[in-house]
Every structure is written in C-alpha cells, then in structure tokens.
Amino acid sequence: SSDPSPSSFSIDFGSLYEELNFTYNDSGYDLNPDTQPCGSFSIPDVAMIAVCVFYILIFLLAIPGNMVVGLVISLSKQALPPSDLYLLHLALADLLLAITLPFWATSVTKGWVFGDAMCKIVTIIQELSFYSSILFLACISVDRYMVIVRALEVRRANRQKVSWCVCLAVWVVGGLLSLPGFFSSSFITNNSSQIVCAEQYDPGSADMWRLVTRILRHTLGFLVPLAIMLPCYGITIKRLLRIRGSIQRRRAMKVIVFVVVAFLLCWTPYHLAVMTDTFFRAKIVPYRCPARMAVDQAVFATQSLGLLHSCVNPVLYAFAGEKFRKRLLQLIKKVKFNERVSVSRSSRSSLSSEITSAFM
Numbered sequence: 273s274s275d276p277s278p279s280s281f282s283i284d285f286g287s288l289y290e291e292l293n294f295t296y297n298d299s300g301y302d303l304n305p306d307t308q309p310c311g312s313f314s315i316p317d318v319a320m321i322a323v324c325v326f327y328i329l330i331f332l333l334a335i336p337g338n339m340v341v342g343l344v345i346s347l348s349k350q351a352l353p354p355s356d357l358y359l360l361h362l363a364l365a366d367l368l369l370a371i372t373l374p375f376w377a378t379s380v381t382k383g384w385v386f387g388d389a390m391c392k393i394v395t396i397i398q399e400l401s402f403y404s405s406i407l408f409l410a411c412i413s414v415d416r417y418m419v420i421v422r423a424l425e426v427r428r429a430n431r432q433k434v435s436w437c438v439c440l441a442v443w444v445v446g447g448l449l450s451l452p453g454f455f456s457s458s459f460i461t462n463n464s465s466q467i468v469c470a471e472q473y474d475p476g477s478a479d480m481w482r483l484v485t486r487i488l489r490h491t492l493g494f495l496v497p498l499a500i501m502l503p504c505y506g507i508t509i510k511r512l513l514r515i516r517g518s519i520q521r522r523r524a525m526k527v528i529v530f531v532v533v534a535f536l537l538c539w540t541p542y543h544l545a546v547m548t549d550t551f552f553r554a555k556i557v558p559y560r561c562p563a564r565m566a567v568d569q570a571v572f573a574t575q576s577l578g579l580l581h582s583c584v585n586p587v588l589y590a591f592a593g594e595k596f597r598k599r600l601l602q603l604i605k606k607v608k609f610n611e612r613v614s615v616s617r618s619s620r621s622s623l624s625s626e627i628t629s630a631f632m
Contacts (some may be wrong), residue, residue, distance in 0.1 A: 315572065320380050326576055327377035330583055335371035338363040344599050354415050354435035359589055361410040361439050365446075366582040369401035373579065383466030396453035403493055404446035405582065408534065410497040411438055412589065416528075419502035421511050431456045449492060452485045473571035479553065486550040494543045498535075505532055531588050538581035545570035568610035 341363040345356050352360065375386060375394045384391060415435075457472045473481045505528050513523055549567045551557040559567075 308513040311381075313617040324377045324380050325578055327373045327380070330579055331370050331373040331377075334366055334373075334583035336499070337583055338367045338370065338598070340587075341586045343368070344596060344603055346601065348599065351432060354431050354438075355412065355426070357432075357435050357439060358408050358411045358415060361442070362405060362412070362585060362589065363406040363407060365401045366585055368397055368399075369405060369579070369582045372398045372401075379469060384469040385467070386458075386469075388458045391458045392454055393454050395456040395469065399450035399453050400443075400446045401582075402446075404442055405585070406493055406497045406539075407442045407445065409531075409585075411442065413501040413504040413531075417508050420508050428452075444491075449488060452481070455481070469608045483550070483554055485598045486546065486553075489551070490543060492548055494539060500502075501532065501535065514519040522602075527588065534581065534584050534588055537577075538584065540576050542571070545574045 295491060342360060345352065345360045345363070348356070372394050375390070378385065383489050386394070452471070455473055456469060458467050458469050459472060460467050471482065471485075509525055509528055545567060548557075549571055552559045552564060
C-alpha cells in the first residue's frame with residue numbers, strides 16, 4: 273500500500289483550537305464542533321504487535337511458496353507455455369512484495385528506521401509488485417479463456433512470442449505506475465514522535481497528486497483486472513460445463529472459483545476502504561470525524577488482508593494444478609536420487625581410501 277499511514281497526512285491543530293476556544297468563550301462565542309479538525313486515530317499496542325506478527329507470517333509463507341513455484345517452472349526443460357510463463361512472473365512479483373514486508377513490520381512497531389532512500393526504494397518495489405501481480409492475474413484469466421474457449425485460434429497464433437511481449441508490457445506498466453513512490457520520504461508527523469515512511473507531496477498540489485494516484489490504484493489496480501477476470505472466467509466455466517469428463521471439469525471449475533473468490537476476499541475490502549477515503553479527501557462525500565477515523569482504521573486493517581494474497585497465489589495457481597504437482601514430485605525425486613548417488617560415491621571413495629591406506 274502506498275498509503276501505509278493514512279492518518280499521517282492530518283495536521284494537528286488541536287492546541288491552536290484550544291487557545292481559540294478559550295479566547296472566543298471569553299468573547300461570548302460558541303465553537304461549532306463540526307468545524308474542528310479530526311484527530312488522528314491511535315492504534316492499540318496489541319493491534320500493532322498483531323499486525324507486525326501477521327506481516328512476518330505472510331513473509332514466511334510467501335517466500336518459500338513462490339520460490340518453489342519459480343524453481344519448478346524455471347527448471348522445466350521444455351519451452352514454457354504462456355500459462356507457466358505468467359505463473360513464473362506472478363511468483364516473482366509476489367516475491368518482491370514479500371521482501372518489503374519485514375520493513376513494514378518494523379515500521380508498524382518502531383517507526384521507519386531505515387532512512388529516506390530505503391523509504392523510496394521499498395515503496396517503489398511494493399508498488400511495482402502490487403500492480404504487476406494483479407495484472408498477471410488478469411493475464412492468466414485471459415490465457416485460460418483463450419485455451420478453453422478459443423482453442424482453434426490459439427493453435428494458429430504464436431503464443432510464446434506474444435506471452436513474452438505481454439510479460440514485458442506488464443513490468444513496464446507496473447514500473448511506470450510505481451514512479452509516485454519517489455514522492456515517499458521519511459518524516460516525523462505532527463501528531464506522533466515516530467518517523468513514518470509515506471507520500472509527501474508539495475502542499476499546493478498534494479490533493480491533485482493524491483487523487484491521480486488513487487484513481488490509478490482503483491482502476492488499474494482493481495477495477496480493470498476485475499473487469500477482465502470475471503467475464504473470462506465466467507465464459508470459461510460456461511464452456512467447461514459443456515465438456516464431458518466430469519473429474520477434470522470439476523477440478524478446473526473449482527480452481528477457477530477459488531481464484532475469483534480469493535481475489536475478491538483479499539482485495540475488495542481494501543479497495544472499498546481506500547475508495548471511501550478518496551471520496552472523503554476529494555470532498556465528494558461529506559463526512560464527520562467518527563466516519564473519517566473509522567475509514568482510517570479500515571484502510572489500516574484491510575491492507576493486511578490484501579497482502580495475504582501473495583501467499584495464496586502459489587496454492588491456487590500452482591499447487592492446486594495436477595501438472596505442477598507432478599513436476600514438483602519429479603523434482604523432489606531427482607534431488608533425492610542425486611543425494612543418494614553423491615552419498616554412495618563418497619562412501620565408495622572413503623572405502624577405497626581405507627583399503628589403499630591398509631595396503632600401502
């Protein structure tokens with residue numbers, strides 16, 4: 273999330289208003305409470321520790337899961353079909369996202385202690401992986417639609433060349449969309465003694481820049497991929513219902529349903545919370561302080577759910593597939609066989625050296 277500390281953008285005018293309140297009371301004026309600024313919400317220590325532990329758990333699950341996916345696919349001797357190529361790049365994107373989690377886990381409890389340069393680097397990596405991961409999910413949905421629904425067109429097309437171009441395009445788009453990360457910096461907020469890593473725009477154009485980045489996040493980071501995934505998977509399921517062969521059909525349909533449900537469960541709450549926050553910031557929807565603070569809390573809580581998707585992807589797209597499980601088992605057997613061969617060779621060499629030393 274490029275907005276890890278939404279409350280950090282609020283300015284603490286509390287002491288100033290207390291002085292004004294005291295002065296105006298002497299003059300016979302009553303302040304309207306609705307005109308006073310909203311205070312920042314405070315996160316309980318227990319919640320901060322829980323979020324920190326949650327980030328570390330996601331990191332520990334996402335790193336090995338995505339590394340196994342990457343190894344199994346990349347060690348294949350055959351040319352990678354588009355579906356495997358997209359899975360490989362998806363695993364790489366999720367790995368990049370997971371690498372940033374220890375930094376944010378530390379930031380939640382101790383503040384940002386890694387300096388200004390690392391703040392920009394980590395934010396850019398996180399944004400790059402966020403956009404690339406979701407765009408690769410959309411690519412996978414289109415590929416499965418093409419293979420199952422438009423099989424004849426797929427046979428004629430040079431899919432491998434196209435898939436490499438698509439992967440390059442996704443990384444370029446993700447890189448361009450991550451450029452606002454250069455606006456991130458480490459600073460001490462007015463309402464806290466801790467250093468935070470967050471966007472810090474020029475005050476004169478802050479609202480415009482934040483609105484532009486939010487619109488890009490909502491459209492290219494959620495609405496457009498969802499608008500691609502739902503029709504592609506919907507038509508694919510409809511076609512699978514007509515295909516005979518109940519076991520394979522049911523397995524394929526289950527994976528598709530799980531993919532869509534996991535995507536919606538992980539990302540919908542976060543984007544709804546951020547959209548509401550965007551409407552408040554843009555003053556499209558009027559709000560009071562309790563609603564403002566509730567949205568800040570919702571953004572903080574739901575971004576953790578979105579990050580969970582990085583360790584769900586390997587299970588849904590790779591481990592649930594029969595072809596991937598066969599490859600993984602073959603790789604494990606190959607590793608065990610090589611270990612046995614190396615052990616037998618070392619034992620034979622040690623035995624021959626013992627015999628040589630006994631007779632020499």
